[in-house]
Amino acid sequence: MPSWKGQSRGNVLGYKIFVFALKYLGLFFAYFILLFVAFYFFLFSRKSSKFTYRYFRHILKYSWLKTKWNIYRNYYTFGQVLLDKFAILGGLKGKFTYNFDGEHHLRSMVEDNTGGIIVNAHIGNFEIAGQLLERLNSRINVLMLDAEHQKIKNLVSNVLVNKDVNIIPIQSDYSHIIPISDALINKELIAMAGDRFIQEGKVFEVDFMGEKALFPSGPFYLAARFGVPVTFAFAMKESKTHYHFYATAPEVVKRYKNPEEQEQELEKFVVKYVKEFERILKMYPLQWFNYYQFWKTK
């Protein structure tokens, strides 16, 4: 079963180079260095390139040459997104501009004190959404699946300056359930990815970009269990320093006593999420950052 195995792209040295370049050389010089770093990954990171090759060549049906060119551009864009994340988390928000579609939906979740789950994906720059949303004056919790990369997390926490963003790392002993429960009982917002799952998680098989892929039911189950609404949100990079934020109207996932009815309700929401995910990805095909076997093999 294709599932995310827990590795994040890049290593600690790579992140340190990024942080150093950002701190001492500035964002645009860091982008310049990135041209070469991306080329290195293009040449030597065959495993992840294999997966992006499948995405561009078989899912998007690009020509061979266009596929190769876009694999390189994809690494470059991913690097830019990482640099932007560090820059924004490190307090350089002023360098960036944003526009928001659907911010009022999130604002209503905060003002009506419903709390809720913001379901995003590994496209664009979903980690910065919490930072962008600080103007909502609400604490945002971000559930991170790649918590076992503790060294990287430590590095990230060093540049985190916004105390309104609380990172909840997923733990193998499931202890993350407690802060999630607490946040949802307190009607806070939690951002979590709806496109990755761990091996033992419950999933639905759904058509995505023309082929079958597995998506977790977890975010929607939590929404049903705690009676909070869900919204689908994505932060996409549109130019060197501009991001476009999208959020859908919040919807309530019904809770049923009957397990079959509950499954149907969860599947309905997974399909809704996948449709929105697909719509956004088609607008920004280069910002696909799932470097593993995402689609089911035939």
Next chain:
Amino acid sequence: MENKEIISKVNDFLIDEFELEEDQLIPTASLKETLEIDSLDYVDLVVIIERNFGFKVKGEDFATIKSLQDFYDYIISRANSN
């Protein structure tokens, strides 16, 4: 609450809420691997414990609970300390 009563209450909600059979509830059974209680079931577990025994589970407590016996022991010690 007597230990036996606690164990019986735990078994009851495991059977009712998680569709487990009575003969699966062996003290050495692993919650994750044998009883197949996944992360979303843990959400329910936390809520049910609070409702039935009146205490709140702490995140760090999860690290010590691997088997059903660990789970009984944990509930007994927390229920008796309240």
